[in-house]
Amino acid sequence: MAESRTFKTNLQVSSSPHLVTTLDTRKTMMYVLIALVPSAVAATVYFGAGALLRIILGAFFAFASEWCYNRIMKKKDTTHDLSCLVTGVILAMNVPANFPVWMLAIGCGVAIVIVKCLYGGIGRNIANPAIVGRIVLLLSWTSYMTTWPLTRFQKTADAVTGATPLGMLADKVYDQFPSLTNMFIGNIGGALGETCTIAIILGGLFLIWKKIISPIIPCAFIATVFVIALVYYAVNPIDGYNAFHMALFHILGGGVFFGAFFCATDYVTSPIMNRGKLIYGIGCGVVTMVIRLMCSYPEGVSFAILFMNIMTPLIDRYVERQFYGIAAAEKAAKKAAKEAAAAGAKEAAK
Amino acid sequence: MFFRAKHLSSIDAGHYKNTADCETKVMPVPDVVKISMSQNIGAPCQPLVKKGDTVKVGQKIGDTDAFLHVPVHSSVSGTVTGIETMRNAMGGMDTFVVIAPDKLQTMDESIHKPEVTDHKSFVAAIKESGLVGLGGASFPAWLKYDPKNLSEIKTIIVNGAECEPFITSDHRTMLEDAQNVLDGAQALVKYLGAEKAYIAIENNKQNAIDNFNKMIKEQNITNVETFPLQARYPKGAERVLIYEVTGQQCDAGVLPAALGVIVANVTSTAFIGQYLKDGVPLIKKRVTVDGDAIKNPQNVQFLVGTLVADVIDFCGGYKAEPKKILLGGPMMGRAIFTDAQPLVKANNAILAFTAEQALIPEETACINCGRCHQACPFDLLPTKFADAYERKDVQMLRDLKVMQCMECGSCSYVCPAHRPLAFMNKLGKAMVKEADKNGRK
Secondary structure: OHHHOOOOOOOOOOOOOOOOOOOOHHHHHHHHHHHHHHHHHHHHHHHOHHHHHHHHHHHHHHHHHHHHHHHHOOOOOOHHHOHHHHHHHHHHOOOOOOOOHHHHHHHHHHHHHHHHHHHOOOOOOOOOHHHHHHHHHHHHOHHHHOOEEOOOOOOEOOEOEEOOHHHHHHOOOHHHOOOHHHHHHOOOOOOOOOOOHHHHHHHHHHHHHOOOOOOHHHHHHHHHHHHHHHHHHHHOOEOOEOHHHHHHHHHHOOOHHHHHHHHOOOOOOOOOOHHHHHHHHHHHHHHHHHHHHHOOOOOOHHHHHHHHHHHHHHHHHHOOOOOOOHHHHHHHHHHHHHHHHHHHHHHHHO | OOOOOOOOOOEOOOOOOOOOOOOOEEOOOOOOEEEEOOOOOOOOOEEOOOOOOEEOEOOEEEEOOOOOOOOEEOOOOEEEEEEEEEEOOOOOEEEEEEEEEOOOOOEOOOOOOOOOOOHHHHHHHHHHHOOEOOOOOOOEHHHHOOOOOHHHOOEEEEEEOOOOOOOOHHHHHHHHOHHHHHHHHHHHHHHHOOOEEEEEEEOOOHHHHHHHHHHHHHOOOOOEEEEEEOOOEOOOOHHHHHHHHHOOOOOOOOOHHHHOEEEEEHHHHHHHHHHHHHOOOOOEEEEEEEOOOEOOOEEEEEEOOOEHHHHHHHOOOEOOOEEEEEEOOOOOOEEEOOOOOEOOOOOOEEEEEEHHHHOOOOOOOOOOOOHHHHHOOOOOOHHHHHHHHHOOOHHHHHHOOHHHOOOOOHHHHHOOOOOOHHHHHHHHHHHHHHHHHHOOO
16 A cells, blocks of 8 residues: 555755745845935935935945946846945935035945955955945045035025034034034034934934844944043033033034944944944944044044944954853853962962 | 843744644554654664564564663554665664554553652653653653752753744643643652742743643642743743743753753653553654645644654645655754655654745855844854854864854844854864864864
């Protein structure tokens, strides 16, 4: 009986697990793009259609760079993971609203081809491509990258460009400081994506809610900037503004929020472990404030993130690992060794 | 983290408990059973019967002199038609006793209620019952109940977590065999001299928890308690469960008994409760049959040695072409290459997936997101294991504590790049074991 029946054979065999999540790299990047929408809307409202055009072109240039690179190098096309779009949009949000488009194209090319593709593509780059792209643009065309158009609500007949709050601080023109409310809603000069703090917070909360990013890095980054500013201005007060006002001024008046939520949290270039993330976030805040308060650049977020990017492998390596079952045992062994050493020293002293 | 969390990391892998409300159907005696002589971790048994012999239900047909083993009993009455060597579900070769049942199910005369009075007779009875750990590891149960530090055993954990998606056989056991579970748990407490037994159940099986609470109250049982767990994967893994219930960390390679804890699967416990009443050895078991290729997903009680194909036929056969058939759950179960495979004692699920459900998307590059680390219950670094394995860096694997990995598959599940991390962990562990054996650095 049994011998004559037919069985299914040649079934697929593979190692467990046989079930995987539907959240893939592409979907992750999609969530980041969605989180950037509020900032893009705010940029369009404040700086006009030119801002939106630059954001879309930034995405396009980044996509084209990666596609062309893979085509020329005869590699498998990797643009479908959408990470290039994230890089392009973030880079575009880091430039002024009247930035020449061809320079943006070069920035995107540098970010994608040199920083990402030449290192081996997604996951292999040592620094955040958008941040390096921004720094290249800043060093190459400093005047274009530091001439900030005013928002449509600030513009007057004779003034179309103005300084960022941090620029005013560096120039010591304290009486021109915008109000904190204007800084919070983004009615100030600055790069097109980083001025409207409330839009950035919305996007950031969306990413945290969707568990795309961990809140540790942004919180540590922003809190560190706040605390350092608070202490600094308590020691070196500015006429007319208390330390608390200046601390808020520092976290709102530049790229801190945008950098903390969208650039510093880049998976590839930030530590894996929670403790490492905390060190990384605090490091970003410290370097930012060192540059702002002691160096000749008024803004230091991108340099701080780049600096911590290259520290990431080191952080990941030396953060103490707490494994289940191991930490307790090792701690006990260490303690026993220490006690033995102390006892030995005592003996020797006698 | 800076402080020890109350719960270990876990993932939400979905539940898919489609068959939770399906009452168990008893499958009729099949036309052939093939009983594996290797039903446990440790030494395989030698067949005690030969071709042409008549056997009865519960008759011992396999035993060995080796230490780490449990005897094998016939699940049917009938005639032995051959002793075959064929490939088992794990991929190795095993001896199988093939029996053509006479379908009368005549009980062996030797079966009687075991006389259990103390720990020693309890362990001897469990050994004779052929019980292996039914959670999936197939560790000989009698050895687990005979720890060297018997006096230090304080806690019995009855594992009814059933954290694997799809599987509901333990859930059905807890509902349909509740009295046996309680009896078994009390027997374990009594004969092992423990203080308390906790029946740990994930809180997605609230009806089982309520049922036990009611019975415990009605029968005035003081030494058994229910313990609700989060309904997340992998709460039912032994070392995770111990942490959740007692807060103790159990290192890999350390027996839970060293911490004063014995973990027993809920189906094992129910079997103990039953066995102490009638003395019928472990010859039948409940199994969940599910997956999108199965016509009527349900829970089935099968006789050990039944072919997978026969069980699936009993469930109405395939409604679509199966691509993958799993013994066990989708997270840790084994894929088998043919449905001519016979079932063993420890099988708790048969899942038949179509190509669509079996699809694992193509692997892409690691984006260093750290989700594998966040998901790992033991805070290991699967992505670093994979790197070290690819570089064949044994010392790095050791430093990263690869041997702590219990292969739960959480890392592979959450990986957005769909990397086979759990698989690489297994290879990494094998590499370290090999190096240790050869004394190589």
